[in-house]
Amino acid sequence: xxxxxxxxxxxxxxxxxxxxxxxxxxxxxxxxxxxxxxxxxxxxxxxxxxxxxxxxxxxxxxxxxxxxxxxxxxxxxxxxxxxxxxxxxxxxxxxxxxxxxxxxxxxxxxxxxxxxxxxxxxxxxxxxxxxxxxxxxxxxxxxxxxxxxxxxxxxxxxxxxxxxxxxxxxxxxxxxxxxxxxxxxxxxxxxxxxxxxxxxxxxxxxxxxxxxxxxxxxxxxxxxxxxxxxxxxxxxxxxxxxxxxxxxxxxxxxxxxxxx
Amino acid sequence: xxxxxxxxxxxxxxxxxxxxxxxxxxxxxxxxxxxxxxxxxxxxxxxxxxxxxxxxxxxxxxxxxxxxxxxxxxxxxxxxxxxxxxxxxxxxxxxxxxxxxxxxxxxxxxxxxxxxxxxxxxxxxxxxxxxxxxxxxxxxxxxxxxxxxxxxxxxxxxxxxxxxxxxxxxxxxxxxxxxxxxxxxxxxxxxxxxxxxxxxxxxxxxxxxxxxxxxxxxxxxxxxxxxxxxxxxxxxxxxxxxxxxxxxxxxxxxxxxxxx
Numbered sequence: 042x043x044x045x046x047x048x049x050x051x052x053x054x055x056x057x058x059x060x061x062x063x064x065x066x067x068x069x070x071x072x073x074x075x076x077x078x079x080x081x082x083x084x085x086x087x088x089x090x091x092x093x094x095x096x097x098x099x100x101x102x103x104x105x106x107x108x109x110x111x112x113x114x115x116x117x118x119x120x121x122x123x124x125x126x127x128x129x130x131x132x133x134x135x136x137x138x139x140x141x142x143x144x145x146x147x148x149x150x151x152x153x154x155x156x157x158x159x160x161x162x163x164x165x166x167x168x169x170x171x172x173x174x175x176x177x178x179x180x181x182x183x184x185x186x187x188x189x190x191x192x193x194x195x196x197x198x199x200x201x202x203x204x205x206x207x208x209x210x211x212x213x214x215x216x217x218x219x220x221x222x223x224x225x226x227x228x229x230x231x232x233x234x235x236x237x238x239x240x241x242x243x244x245x246x247x248x249x250x251x252x253x254x255x256x257x258x259x260x261x262x263x264x265x266x267x268x269x270x271x272x273x274x275x276x277x278x279x280x281x282x283x284x285x286x287x288x289x290x291x292x293x294x295x296x297x298x299x300x301x
Numbered sequence: 302x303x304x305x306x307x308x309x310x311x312x313x314x315x316x317x318x319x320x321x322x323x324x325x326x327x328x329x330x331x332x333x334x335x336x337x338x339x340x341x342x343x344x345x346x347x348x349x350x351x352x353x354x355x356x357x358x359x360x361x362x363x364x365x366x367x368x369x370x371x372x373x374x375x376x377x378x379x380x381x382x383x384x385x386x387x388x389x390x391x392x393x394x395x396x397x398x399x400x401x402x403x404x405x406x407x408x409x410x411x412x413x414x415x416x417x418x419x420x421x422x423x424x425x426x427x428x429x430x431x432x433x434x435x436x437x438x439x440x441x442x443x444x445x446x447x448x449x450x451x452x453x454x455x456x457x458x459x460x461x462x463x464x465x466x467x468x469x470x471x472x473x474x475x476x477x478x479x480x481x482x483x484x485x486x487x488x489x490x491x492x493x494x495x496x497x498x499x500x501x502x503x504x505x506x507x508x509x510x511x512x513x514x515x516x517x518x519x520x521x522x523x524x525x526x527x528x529x530x531x532x533x534x535x536x537x538x539x540x541x542x543x544x545x546x547x548x549x550x551x552x553x554x555x556x557x558x559x560x561x
Contacts, residue, residue, distance in 0.1 A: 093461040113461035120454065123501075124330045125508050134454065135447040135462050159509065185461075 045070050046183050046215055047092055048104045054087045055099035061087045063239045064101070069183065074209060074216045074229060079236035080258060085219045086116060088236065089187050092217070109183060112176030112214070114169070116187040126160045132175050142178065149211065150174035151204050165192045169201060177208065184208070186218035202229055303428070306421055307534065313423040313431050314526030314544060317484045317496060320435035322522040323442050323515040324476050325497035326504075330453050330511075334498050335384070336373065337477060339391035341493040343369035344481045345398030348415050352405050359430055359482050366478030369394060395490070418489035418541035420530070427486055434483035438476045442515075445472055450511055488541035495545040496522065503552040506559035521551050 347362030529544030
Protein backbone atom coordinates (compact mmCIF):
# COMPACT_ATOMS: atom_id res chain seq x y z
CA UNK A 42 0.00 0.00 0.00
CA UNK A 43 1.50 3.30 -1.05
CA UNK A 44 1.46 6.32 1.21
CA UNK A 45 -1.63 8.53 0.89
CA UNK A 46 -1.30 11.72 -1.20
CA UNK A 47 -2.73 13.81 1.56
CA UNK A 48 -3.95 13.03 5.07
CA UNK A 49 -5.73 14.94 7.78
CA UNK A 50 -5.56 13.91 11.44
CA UNK A 51 -8.20 15.22 13.86
CA UNK A 52 -8.42 18.32 11.69
CA UNK A 53 -10.42 21.13 13.28
CA UNK A 54 -11.04 24.35 11.38
CA UNK A 55 -12.07 27.58 13.00
CA UNK A 56 -13.44 30.55 11.07
CA UNK A 57 -14.64 33.76 12.70
CA UNK A 58 -14.38 32.28 16.18
CA UNK A 59 -16.54 29.30 15.34
CA UNK A 60 -15.56 25.72 14.67
CA UNK A 61 -16.76 25.02 11.15
CA UNK A 62 -15.32 21.52 11.08
CA UNK A 63 -14.18 19.23 13.85
CA UNK A 64 -11.89 16.24 14.19
CA UNK A 65 -11.74 15.07 10.59
CA UNK A 66 -9.35 12.23 9.88
CA UNK A 67 -9.15 11.33 6.18
CA UNK A 68 -6.58 9.79 3.85
CA UNK A 69 -6.73 10.41 0.11
CA UNK A 70 -5.09 7.64 -1.89
CA UNK A 71 -3.59 7.97 -5.37
CA UNK A 72 -6.08 7.74 -8.19
CA UNK A 73 -9.33 7.60 -6.22
CA UNK A 74 -12.37 9.82 -6.74
CA UNK A 75 -13.70 11.17 -3.45
CA UNK A 76 -16.83 13.26 -3.23
CA UNK A 77 -17.67 15.41 -0.24
CA UNK A 78 -21.36 16.07 0.32
CA UNK A 79 -23.10 18.07 3.01
CA UNK A 80 -25.51 20.94 3.52
CA UNK A 81 -24.50 24.57 3.12
CA UNK A 82 -22.19 25.70 5.88
CA UNK A 83 -21.22 22.12 6.71
CA UNK A 84 -17.52 22.92 6.40
CA UNK A 85 -16.90 21.03 3.18
CA UNK A 86 -15.46 23.94 1.23
CA UNK A 87 -13.36 24.91 4.24
CA UNK A 88 -12.03 21.37 4.30
CA UNK A 89 -10.92 21.70 0.69
CA UNK A 90 -9.32 25.08 1.39
CA UNK A 91 -7.44 23.52 4.31
CA UNK A 92 -6.11 20.86 1.94
CA UNK A 93 -4.53 23.53 -0.27
CA UNK A 94 -3.26 25.42 2.78
CA UNK A 95 -5.55 28.45 2.54
CA UNK A 96 -6.83 27.82 6.08
CA UNK A 97 -4.53 26.82 8.90
CA UNK A 98 -5.82 24.08 11.20
CA UNK A 99 -7.01 25.24 14.62
CA UNK A 100 -6.15 21.75 15.86
CA UNK A 101 -4.94 18.59 14.17
CA UNK A 102 -2.90 18.44 11.01
CA UNK A 103 -2.86 18.30 7.23
CA UNK A 104 0.02 16.31 5.75
CA UNK A 105 0.81 16.48 2.05
CA UNK A 106 3.13 13.96 0.49
CA UNK A 107 6.43 15.69 -0.27
CA UNK A 108 6.32 17.38 -3.68
CA UNK A 109 2.63 16.65 -4.18
CA UNK A 110 1.29 18.37 -7.30
CA UNK A 111 -2.17 19.80 -6.67
CA UNK A 112 -4.60 21.20 -9.23
CA UNK A 113 -7.31 23.38 -7.74
CA UNK A 114 -10.60 24.52 -9.27
CA UNK A 115 -12.18 27.17 -7.03
CA UNK A 116 -15.86 27.51 -6.23
CA UNK A 117 -16.24 30.74 -8.06
CA UNK A 118 -13.91 33.04 -9.82
CA UNK A 119 -15.24 36.51 -10.42
CA UNK A 120 -13.00 38.22 -12.94
CA UNK A 121 -13.51 41.96 -12.83
CA UNK A 122 -14.56 43.31 -16.22
CA UNK A 123 -11.81 45.90 -15.85
CA UNK A 124 -9.19 43.16 -16.15
CA UNK A 125 -8.40 42.26 -19.75
CA UNK A 126 -7.33 38.63 -19.78
CA UNK A 127 -7.15 36.14 -22.62
CA UNK A 128 -7.52 32.44 -21.91
CA UNK A 129 -3.88 31.96 -22.88
CA UNK A 130 -2.71 34.58 -20.39
CA UNK A 131 -4.93 33.11 -17.69
CA UNK A 132 -3.45 29.67 -18.21
CA UNK A 133 0.02 31.22 -17.90
CA UNK A 134 -0.62 32.40 -14.34
CA UNK A 135 1.50 32.33 -12.31
CA UNK A 136 3.96 30.40 -14.47
CA UNK A 137 4.45 31.02 -18.16
CA UNK A 138 3.58 28.06 -20.34
CA UNK A 139 4.09 27.34 -24.00
CA UNK A 140 1.23 27.69 -26.46
CA UNK A 141 1.31 23.97 -27.25
CA UNK A 142 0.93 23.12 -23.57
CA UNK A 143 -2.02 25.47 -23.23
CA UNK A 144 -3.69 23.99 -26.30
CA UNK A 145 -3.21 20.45 -24.99
CA UNK A 146 -4.72 21.36 -21.60
CA UNK A 147 -7.73 23.02 -23.23
CA UNK A 148 -8.24 19.97 -25.43
CA UNK A 149 -8.10 17.67 -22.42
CA UNK A 150 -10.65 19.86 -20.63
CA UNK A 151 -12.93 19.66 -23.66
CA UNK A 152 -12.68 23.24 -24.89
CA UNK A 153 -10.11 23.40 -27.68
CA UNK A 154 -9.63 26.62 -29.57
CA UNK A 155 -10.50 29.14 -26.87
CA UNK A 156 -6.93 30.36 -26.52
CA UNK A 157 -7.42 33.93 -27.72
CA UNK A 158 -10.86 34.50 -26.18
CA UNK A 159 -11.31 36.99 -23.36
CA UNK A 160 -12.09 35.26 -20.05
CA UNK A 161 -15.04 37.55 -19.28
CA UNK A 162 -16.72 36.59 -22.54
CA UNK A 163 -16.80 32.83 -21.90
CA UNK A 164 -20.03 31.00 -21.09
CA UNK A 165 -20.40 29.35 -17.68
CA UNK A 166 -19.55 25.90 -18.99
CA UNK A 167 -16.57 27.12 -20.99
CA UNK A 168 -15.31 29.08 -18.01
CA UNK A 169 -15.40 26.04 -15.70
CA UNK A 170 -13.55 23.98 -18.29
CA UNK A 171 -10.87 26.63 -18.67
CA UNK A 172 -10.46 26.53 -14.88
CA UNK A 173 -10.15 22.76 -15.18
CA UNK A 174 -7.58 23.14 -17.96
CA UNK A 175 -5.53 25.45 -15.78
CA UNK A 176 -5.66 22.96 -12.91
CA UNK A 177 -4.46 20.22 -15.28
CA UNK A 178 -1.43 22.18 -16.50
CA UNK A 179 0.88 21.11 -13.68
CA UNK A 180 0.16 17.40 -14.33
CA UNK A 181 -1.53 17.16 -10.92
CA UNK A 182 -1.53 14.01 -8.82
CA UNK A 183 -4.48 15.42 -6.91
CA UNK A 184 -7.29 17.44 -8.43
CA UNK A 185 -9.43 19.45 -6.01
CA UNK A 186 -12.77 20.81 -7.21
CA UNK A 187 -14.96 23.05 -5.08
CA UNK A 188 -18.57 23.10 -6.30
CA UNK A 189 -17.20 23.17 -9.79
CA UNK A 190 -20.61 22.89 -11.42
CA UNK A 191 -22.20 25.85 -9.70
CA UNK A 192 -24.07 27.85 -12.25
CA UNK A 193 -24.26 25.01 -14.77
CA UNK A 194 -27.58 23.45 -15.67
CA UNK A 195 -28.17 19.72 -15.11
CA UNK A 196 -26.92 18.49 -18.50
CA UNK A 197 -23.98 20.89 -18.22
CA UNK A 198 -23.09 19.53 -14.80
CA UNK A 199 -23.39 15.93 -15.96
CA UNK A 200 -21.15 16.63 -18.96
CA UNK A 201 -18.63 18.31 -16.67
CA UNK A 202 -18.45 15.30 -14.34
CA UNK A 203 -18.06 13.07 -17.35
CA UNK A 204 -15.10 15.21 -18.37
CA UNK A 205 -13.57 14.82 -14.90
CA UNK A 206 -13.83 11.04 -15.17
CA UNK A 207 -12.17 11.13 -18.58
CA UNK A 208 -9.37 13.26 -17.21
CA UNK A 209 -8.86 10.87 -14.32
CA UNK A 210 -8.69 7.98 -16.77
CA UNK A 211 -6.18 9.84 -18.91
CA UNK A 212 -3.75 11.13 -16.30
CA UNK A 213 -4.57 8.93 -13.31
CA UNK A 214 -4.88 11.70 -10.76
CA UNK A 215 -6.89 11.44 -7.57
CA UNK A 216 -9.96 13.68 -7.50
CA UNK A 217 -11.55 15.26 -4.46
CA UNK A 218 -14.67 17.24 -5.17
CA UNK A 219 -17.23 19.09 -3.14
CA UNK A 220 -20.70 18.93 -4.54
CA UNK A 221 -24.36 19.61 -4.16
CA UNK A 222 -25.37 17.38 -7.04
CA UNK A 223 -25.76 14.23 -4.98
CA UNK A 224 -27.30 11.84 -7.43
CA UNK A 225 -25.05 12.85 -10.33
CA UNK A 226 -21.85 12.80 -8.41
CA UNK A 227 -22.20 9.78 -6.20
CA UNK A 228 -22.34 7.35 -9.08
CA UNK A 229 -18.89 8.39 -10.27
CA UNK A 230 -17.23 8.28 -6.87
CA UNK A 231 -15.13 5.60 -5.26
CA UNK A 232 -15.77 7.08 -1.87
CA UNK A 233 -18.18 9.61 -0.41
CA UNK A 234 -17.53 11.72 2.65
CA UNK A 235 -20.62 13.14 4.26
CA UNK A 236 -19.88 16.25 6.31
CA UNK A 237 -21.92 18.39 8.61
CA UNK A 238 -19.59 20.23 10.93
CA UNK A 239 -17.79 16.94 11.31
CA UNK A 240 -17.41 13.74 9.31
CA UNK A 241 -20.85 12.10 9.65
CA UNK A 242 -20.12 9.03 7.62
CA UNK A 243 -17.85 7.83 4.84
CA UNK A 244 -17.59 4.92 2.46
CA UNK A 245 -18.67 3.75 -0.96
CA UNK A 246 -21.71 5.57 -2.37
CA UNK A 247 -23.92 2.57 -1.49
CA UNK A 248 -22.73 2.44 2.10
CA UNK A 249 -23.12 6.17 2.59
CA UNK A 250 -26.51 6.29 0.91
CA UNK A 251 -27.86 3.78 3.40
CA UNK A 252 -26.13 5.21 6.45
CA UNK A 253 -28.50 6.67 9.04
CA UNK A 254 -26.45 9.87 9.38
CA UNK A 255 -26.66 10.47 5.67
CA UNK A 256 -30.38 9.76 5.57
CA UNK A 257 -30.88 12.14 8.41
CA UNK A 258 -29.12 14.83 6.41
CA UNK A 259 -30.50 14.27 2.97
CA UNK A 260 -33.69 12.37 3.54
CA UNK A 261 -34.48 8.84 2.50
CA UNK A 262 -34.42 7.51 -1.00
CA UNK A 263 -31.41 9.24 -2.49
CA UNK A 264 -32.23 7.69 -5.83
CA UNK A 265 -35.04 10.15 -6.24
CA UNK A 266 -34.12 13.62 -7.38
CA UNK A 267 -36.52 14.89 -4.73
CA UNK A 268 -33.90 14.29 -2.09
CA UNK A 269 -31.90 17.00 -3.76
CA UNK A 270 -34.51 19.62 -3.76
CA UNK A 271 -36.66 19.04 -0.74
CA UNK A 272 -35.24 17.76 2.41
CA UNK A 273 -36.43 18.99 5.73
CA UNK A 274 -34.39 17.69 8.50
CA UNK A 275 -33.07 18.50 11.82
CA UNK A 276 -30.76 16.09 13.41
CA UNK A 277 -28.52 16.33 16.35
CA UNK A 278 -25.59 14.24 17.38
CA UNK A 279 -24.68 13.00 20.77
CA UNK A 280 -21.00 13.20 21.21
CA UNK A 281 -18.83 11.70 23.86
CA UNK A 282 -16.56 14.68 23.45
CA UNK A 283 -18.68 17.75 24.01
CA UNK A 284 -17.50 20.99 22.42
CA UNK A 285 -15.04 22.70 24.72
CA UNK A 286 -16.25 26.18 24.03
CA UNK A 287 -19.62 25.16 25.35
CA UNK A 288 -21.66 27.12 22.87
CA UNK A 289 -25.10 25.76 23.31
CA UNK A 290 -26.04 25.34 19.69
CA UNK A 291 -22.59 24.55 18.37
CA UNK A 292 -23.58 21.05 17.56
CA UNK A 293 -27.16 21.24 16.70
CA UNK A 294 -27.74 20.89 13.04
CA UNK A 295 -31.02 22.26 12.01
CA UNK A 296 -31.51 22.96 8.36
CA UNK A 297 -34.44 24.08 6.42
CA UNK A 298 -34.05 24.06 2.73
CA UNK A 299 -36.76 25.68 0.78
CA UNK A 300 -37.51 24.51 -2.72
CA UNK A 301 -34.80 25.76 -5.06
CA UNK B 302 18.94 71.52 -17.51
CA UNK B 303 17.58 70.59 -14.07
CA UNK B 304 17.93 74.26 -13.16
CA UNK B 305 14.84 75.06 -15.20
CA UNK B 306 11.77 74.73 -12.95
CA UNK B 307 9.64 73.60 -15.89
CA UNK B 308 12.01 70.76 -16.69
CA UNK B 309 11.99 69.70 -13.05
CA UNK B 310 8.19 69.85 -13.03
CA UNK B 311 7.97 67.75 -16.19
CA UNK B 312 10.33 65.14 -14.78
CA UNK B 313 8.36 65.06 -11.52
CA UNK B 314 5.09 64.56 -13.39
CA UNK B 315 6.63 61.80 -15.50
CA UNK B 316 8.00 60.05 -12.43
CA UNK B 317 4.62 59.98 -10.73
CA UNK B 318 2.90 58.86 -13.95
CA UNK B 319 5.30 55.95 -14.41
CA UNK B 320 4.67 54.73 -10.85
CA UNK B 321 0.98 55.45 -10.43
CA UNK B 322 -0.37 54.09 -13.73
CA UNK B 323 0.74 50.43 -13.48
CA UNK B 324 0.01 50.34 -9.74
CA UNK B 325 -3.35 51.90 -10.51
CA UNK B 326 -4.17 48.92 -12.72
CA UNK B 327 -4.19 46.72 -9.63
CA UNK B 328 -6.21 49.32 -7.76
CA UNK B 329 -8.80 49.14 -10.56
CA UNK B 330 -8.76 45.34 -10.94
CA UNK B 331 -9.10 44.80 -7.20
CA UNK B 332 -11.69 47.57 -6.78
CA UNK B 333 -9.52 49.41 -4.30
CA UNK B 334 -10.25 52.95 -5.50
CA UNK B 335 -11.66 54.02 -2.16
CA UNK B 336 -8.76 52.37 -0.36
CA UNK B 337 -6.40 54.45 -2.47
CA UNK B 338 -8.38 57.54 -1.55
CA UNK B 339 -8.11 56.73 2.18
CA UNK B 340 -4.38 56.14 1.91
CA UNK B 341 -3.96 59.44 0.11
CA UNK B 342 -5.98 61.32 2.72
CA UNK B 343 -3.80 59.84 5.42
CA UNK B 344 -0.95 61.67 3.69
CA UNK B 345 -2.12 65.01 5.10
CA UNK B 346 -1.82 63.49 8.58
CA UNK B 347 1.74 62.61 7.65
CA UNK B 348 2.38 66.22 6.70
CA UNK B 349 1.10 67.34 10.12
CA UNK B 350 3.24 64.71 11.83
CA UNK B 351 6.34 65.82 9.95
CA UNK B 352 5.74 69.48 10.85
CA UNK B 353 5.06 68.70 14.51
CA UNK B 354 8.15 66.57 14.98
CA UNK B 355 10.35 68.45 12.48
CA UNK B 356 11.13 65.26 10.62
CA UNK B 357 11.29 64.80 6.83
CA UNK B 358 7.92 64.58 5.05
CA UNK B 359 8.60 61.41 3.13
CA UNK B 360 8.94 58.88 5.98
CA UNK B 361 6.17 60.57 7.98
CA UNK B 362 3.74 60.29 5.06
CA UNK B 363 4.77 56.69 4.47
CA UNK B 364 4.12 55.81 8.09
CA UNK B 365 0.67 57.44 8.29
CA UNK B 366 -0.35 55.88 4.98
CA UNK B 367 0.64 52.44 6.27
CA UNK B 368 -1.08 53.14 9.59
CA UNK B 369 -4.21 53.88 7.59
CA UNK B 370 -3.99 50.48 5.90
CA UNK B 371 -3.56 48.81 9.29
CA UNK B 372 -6.52 50.74 10.71
CA UNK B 373 -8.68 49.67 7.78
CA UNK B 374 -7.89 46.00 8.26
CA UNK B 375 -8.48 46.38 12.02
CA UNK B 376 -11.93 47.90 11.50
CA UNK B 377 -12.99 45.41 8.81
CA UNK B 378 -11.75 42.62 11.08
CA UNK B 379 -14.22 43.90 13.67
CA UNK B 380 -17.16 43.46 11.37
CA UNK B 381 -17.46 46.86 9.70
CA UNK B 382 -17.88 46.65 5.95
CA UNK B 383 -14.97 47.83 3.83
CA UNK B 384 -17.05 50.71 2.50
CA UNK B 385 -17.95 52.00 5.95
CA UNK B 386 -14.48 51.53 7.39
CA UNK B 387 -12.96 53.48 4.51
CA UNK B 388 -15.65 56.16 4.65
CA UNK B 389 -14.97 56.73 8.35
CA UNK B 390 -11.19 56.59 8.16
CA UNK B 391 -10.56 58.48 4.93
CA UNK B 392 -12.45 61.57 5.95
CA UNK B 393 -11.42 61.42 9.59
CA UNK B 394 -7.78 61.32 8.54
CA UNK B 395 -8.23 64.27 6.21
CA UNK B 396 -10.09 66.35 8.80
CA UNK B 397 -7.70 65.43 11.58
CA UNK B 398 -4.73 66.27 9.37
CA UNK B 399 -6.16 69.67 8.45
CA UNK B 400 -6.89 70.50 12.09
CA UNK B 401 -3.47 69.31 13.21
CA UNK B 402 -1.67 71.36 10.59
CA UNK B 403 -3.59 74.51 11.52
CA UNK B 404 -2.88 73.97 15.22
CA UNK B 405 0.86 74.06 14.58
CA UNK B 406 1.02 77.83 15.06
CA UNK B 407 4.58 78.26 13.93
CA UNK B 408 3.89 76.41 10.75
CA UNK B 409 3.64 78.92 7.95
CA UNK B 410 2.70 76.57 5.26
CA UNK B 411 0.44 76.78 2.31
CA UNK B 412 -2.16 74.09 2.96
CA UNK B 413 -3.41 74.12 -0.59
CA UNK B 414 0.00 73.00 -1.86
CA UNK B 415 -0.50 69.74 0.03
CA UNK B 416 -4.11 69.40 -1.02
CA UNK B 417 -3.59 70.15 -4.71
CA UNK B 418 0.15 69.83 -5.17
CA UNK B 419 2.80 72.34 -6.10
CA UNK B 420 4.61 70.80 -9.01
CA UNK B 421 6.32 74.02 -10.06
CA UNK B 422 8.10 74.17 -6.70
CA UNK B 423 9.69 70.75 -7.09
CA UNK B 424 13.39 70.92 -6.22
CA UNK B 425 16.27 68.64 -7.11
CA UNK B 426 15.99 66.69 -3.86
CA UNK B 427 12.25 66.25 -4.47
CA UNK B 428 13.07 64.88 -7.90
CA UNK B 429 15.45 62.37 -6.37
CA UNK B 430 12.71 61.23 -3.95
CA UNK B 431 10.08 61.00 -6.68
CA UNK B 432 12.23 58.99 -9.08
CA UNK B 433 13.68 56.86 -6.30
CA UNK B 434 10.17 56.03 -5.07
CA UNK B 435 8.92 55.43 -8.61
CA UNK B 436 11.81 53.04 -9.28
CA UNK B 437 10.98 51.12 -6.09
CA UNK B 438 7.29 50.85 -7.01
CA UNK B 439 7.91 49.77 -10.60
CA UNK B 440 10.60 47.37 -9.41
CA UNK B 441 8.21 45.77 -6.94
CA UNK B 442 5.48 45.46 -9.58
CA UNK B 443 7.79 43.88 -12.15
CA UNK B 444 9.28 41.50 -9.57
CA UNK B 445 5.92 40.34 -8.17
CA UNK B 446 3.84 40.77 -11.34
CA UNK B 447 2.66 37.18 -11.84
CA UNK B 448 2.09 36.53 -8.14
CA UNK B 449 0.15 39.80 -7.83
CA UNK B 450 -2.01 38.97 -10.83
CA UNK B 451 -2.75 35.46 -9.56
CA UNK B 452 -3.66 36.81 -6.12
CA UNK B 453 -5.88 39.43 -7.71
CA UNK B 454 -7.76 36.79 -9.69
CA UNK B 455 -8.43 34.52 -6.73
CA UNK B 456 -6.52 34.20 -3.42
CA UNK B 457 -7.18 30.45 -3.13
CA UNK B 458 -6.01 29.82 -6.66
CA UNK B 459 -2.82 31.71 -5.86
CA UNK B 460 -2.43 29.71 -2.64
CA UNK B 461 -2.73 26.43 -4.55
CA UNK B 462 0.15 27.63 -6.75
CA UNK B 463 2.33 28.26 -3.72
CA UNK B 464 1.78 32.04 -3.53
CA UNK B 465 0.92 33.79 -0.27
CA UNK B 466 -1.84 36.23 -1.29
CA UNK B 467 -1.66 38.12 2.01
CA UNK B 468 1.98 38.93 1.44
CA UNK B 469 1.23 40.19 -2.07
CA UNK B 470 -1.56 42.34 -0.66
CA UNK B 471 0.84 43.97 1.78
CA UNK B 472 3.23 44.60 -1.08
CA UNK B 473 0.49 46.50 -2.87
CA UNK B 474 -0.37 48.46 0.26
CA UNK B 475 3.27 49.42 0.66
CA UNK B 476 3.46 50.51 -2.97
CA UNK B 477 0.31 52.55 -2.52
CA UNK B 478 1.71 54.31 0.54
CA UNK B 479 4.90 55.02 -1.35
CA UNK B 480 2.90 56.45 -4.26
CA UNK B 481 1.10 58.84 -1.94
CA UNK B 482 4.42 59.95 -0.51
CA UNK B 483 5.95 60.68 -3.92
CA UNK B 484 2.83 62.15 -5.56
CA UNK B 485 1.80 64.54 -2.81
CA UNK B 486 4.14 67.26 -4.08
CA UNK B 487 2.94 66.82 -7.65
CA UNK B 488 -0.86 66.63 -7.44
CA UNK B 489 -1.64 66.80 -3.71
CA UNK B 490 -3.63 64.36 -1.60
CA UNK B 491 -7.01 65.17 -3.12
CA UNK B 492 -6.06 64.23 -6.68
CA UNK B 493 -3.66 61.30 -6.20
CA UNK B 494 -6.43 58.76 -6.70
CA UNK B 495 -7.19 60.35 -10.06
CA UNK B 496 -3.70 59.46 -11.27
CA UNK B 497 -4.19 55.89 -10.00
CA UNK B 498 -7.63 55.27 -11.48
CA UNK B 499 -8.11 57.32 -14.63
CA UNK B 500 -5.12 56.18 -16.75
CA UNK B 501 -5.91 52.45 -16.31
CA UNK B 502 -9.61 53.13 -16.91
CA UNK B 503 -8.68 54.97 -20.10
CA UNK B 504 -6.36 52.16 -21.20
CA UNK B 505 -8.89 49.36 -20.64
CA UNK B 506 -10.87 49.60 -23.93
CA UNK B 507 -7.66 49.58 -25.95
CA UNK B 508 -6.10 46.44 -24.50
CA UNK B 509 -6.49 42.67 -24.35
CA UNK B 510 -3.91 41.63 -21.75
CA UNK B 511 -3.03 42.93 -18.27
CA UNK B 512 0.51 43.82 -19.37
CA UNK B 513 -0.72 45.85 -22.33
CA UNK B 514 -3.16 47.67 -20.06
CA UNK B 515 -0.38 48.65 -17.64
CA UNK B 516 1.82 49.82 -20.51
CA UNK B 517 -0.87 51.83 -22.28
CA UNK B 518 -1.98 53.35 -18.95
CA UNK B 519 1.59 54.48 -18.33
CA UNK B 520 1.81 56.07 -21.78
CA UNK B 521 -1.51 57.85 -21.30
CA UNK B 522 -0.42 59.09 -17.88
CA UNK B 523 2.89 60.34 -19.25
CA UNK B 524 1.24 62.21 -22.12
CA UNK B 525 -1.26 63.76 -19.71
CA UNK B 526 1.51 64.80 -17.30
CA UNK B 527 3.51 66.64 -19.98
CA UNK B 528 0.47 67.95 -21.82
CA UNK B 529 -1.24 69.09 -18.61
CA UNK B 530 1.86 70.89 -17.51
CA UNK B 531 2.09 72.61 -20.90
CA UNK B 532 -1.56 73.63 -20.73
CA UNK B 533 -1.07 74.92 -17.22
CA UNK B 534 1.83 77.09 -18.40
CA UNK B 535 -0.07 78.25 -21.46
CA UNK B 536 -3.36 79.15 -19.77
CA UNK B 537 -2.01 79.94 -16.31
CA UNK B 538 -4.10 77.23 -14.63
CA UNK B 539 -3.09 75.13 -11.58
CA UNK B 540 -0.74 72.35 -12.72
CA UNK B 541 -2.05 69.35 -10.78
CA UNK B 542 -5.71 69.80 -11.75
CA UNK B 543 -4.69 70.55 -15.35
CA UNK B 544 -2.89 67.19 -15.54
CA UNK B 545 -5.94 65.41 -14.14
CA UNK B 546 -8.24 67.24 -16.59
CA UNK B 547 -6.18 66.06 -19.54
CA UNK B 548 -6.19 62.50 -18.19
CA UNK B 549 -9.98 62.68 -17.89
CA UNK B 550 -10.19 63.94 -21.48
CA UNK B 551 -8.21 60.93 -22.65
CA UNK B 552 -10.53 58.67 -20.69
CA UNK B 553 -13.49 60.21 -22.51
CA UNK B 554 -11.80 59.63 -25.83
CA UNK B 555 -11.18 55.91 -25.23
CA UNK B 556 -14.64 55.50 -23.69
CA UNK B 557 -16.11 56.69 -26.99
CA UNK B 558 -13.82 54.26 -28.80
CA UNK B 559 -15.30 51.45 -26.68
CA UNK B 560 -18.86 52.35 -27.65
CA UNK B 561 -18.18 51.36 -31.25
